[in-house]
Amino acid sequence: MDAGQHLPNSLRQLPPASRLVGDPTAPDREALLNSYLSHLGTKIRKKLRMEPSLSEIDPYLAAKTLHFQAPQITPELLGAIKLISPQFHLQCTERSRKFWELNQNGLCWGEYEALAPFLSHLGAPAKVLDIGPGMGRSTVFFKSIMDWQDTPFHLYESTGETTKYTKAGPRFDDSFCGSLDLLGTVLAHNQTRAFEIFDASDLDAKLSRLPGPYDFIYSFFAVGWHWSIEHFLDEILSLMTDTSIGAFTLHPRYRGSAELDRLPHRMVTFRRSWPRERWSNMVVLAKTEDALPKVG
Numbered sequence: 001m002d003a004g005q006h007l008p009n010s011l012r013q014l015p016p017a018s019r020l021v022g023d024p025t026a027p028d029r030e031a032l033l034n035s036y037l038s039h040l041g042t043k044i045r046k047k048l049r050m051e052p053s054l055s056e057i058d059p060y061l062a063a064k065t066l067h068f069q070a071p072q073i074t075p076e077l078l079g080a081i082k083l084i085s086p087q088f089h090l091q092c093t094e095r096s097r098k099f100w101e102l103n104q105n106g107l108c109w110g111e112y113e114a115l116a117p118f119l120s121h122l123g124a125p126a127k128v129l130d131i132g133p134g135m136g137r138s139t140v141f142f143k144s145i146m147d148w149q150d151t152p153f154h155l156y157e158s159t160g161e162t163t164k165y166t167k168a169g170p171r172f173d174d175s176f177c178g179s180l181d182l183l184g185t186v187l188a189h190n191q192t193r194a195f196e197i198f199d200a201s202d203l204d205a206k207l208s209r210l211p212g213p214y215d216f217i218y219s220f221f222a223v224g225w226h227w228s229i230e231h232f233l234d235e236i237l238s239l240m241t242d243t244s245i246g247a248f249t250l251h252p253r254y255r256g257s258a259e260l261d262r263l264p265h266r267m268v269t270f271r272r273s274w275p276r277e278r279w280s281n282m283v284v285l286a287k288t289e290d291a292l293p294k295v296g
């Protein structure tokens, strides 16, 4: 019998407990048990809308050097984070600030480790585009870890009042739920320089109106994750040269497409910081095969 059968829906996606009790030769039952308990804790905390715990963050990524610093969580910042990340029940406390900081920084590390071979193949970019930066974690992180402080970054975002996320769904123009004011606050807190924020609502929500081209374009947990990459591909390609690369997080529901298949691309997995021991997919694409290393 499946041990998950008696669990409520919210707990069914845990690693099967039968792996713990059913196989006495399992190499590391202690590690499995810890993983199981951690995922169970995350599910229960989410269900009860409890403040997250630092122990929910992947320990490997939590131990990494801090490149992103979170400011104090004010009621305004809390509201802005809630809109872009409704899965977290943060509070205006030091514990929530630290959780958010470690989670944002850890996620950046996971993405960076997957992208490192592509970034070294690319070399120093003249201009970078962050599509749907939210509170700007990736701009802060890439500038710091790559030593790109003076490289111009363009951030394409807009202020919104409601969260309208789909899972690899269609495109619509009022999907933005950022806060340009608080994005500026978080970037200033990290002493970020050489960046420009573009309000998508001034551009008719058309990426192609941005002043490209860009050598490196990315969208993490935005275009590609919530809204399928195909709806944006033509506009993104219009902003790329033959040596540019683009990296986009893909939702597990994404099933691929003929449009993407026609382009040189690599699928990579990366480690996520929350919950622990979770991996997601990213596509790295280009206009020419030469722009991509032979990995992935």
Ligand SMILES: C[S@@+](CC[C@H](N)C(=O)[O-])C[C@H]1O[C@@H](n2cnc3c(N)ncnc32)[C@H](O)[C@@H]1O
Residues within 6 Å of the ligand: 084, 085, 131, 132, 133, 134, 135, 136, 137, 156, 157, 158, 160, 172, 175, 176, 177, 178, 205, 219, 220, 221, 222, 223, 227
């Ligand atoms: C889940 S958040 C991700 C934020 C950030 N990239 C991160 O990974 O932390 C999704 C972001 O996509 C933005 N967004 C919504 N519609 C968009 C669109 N059509 N194009 C680009 N970004 C969009 C939202 O405003 C929000 O900031």
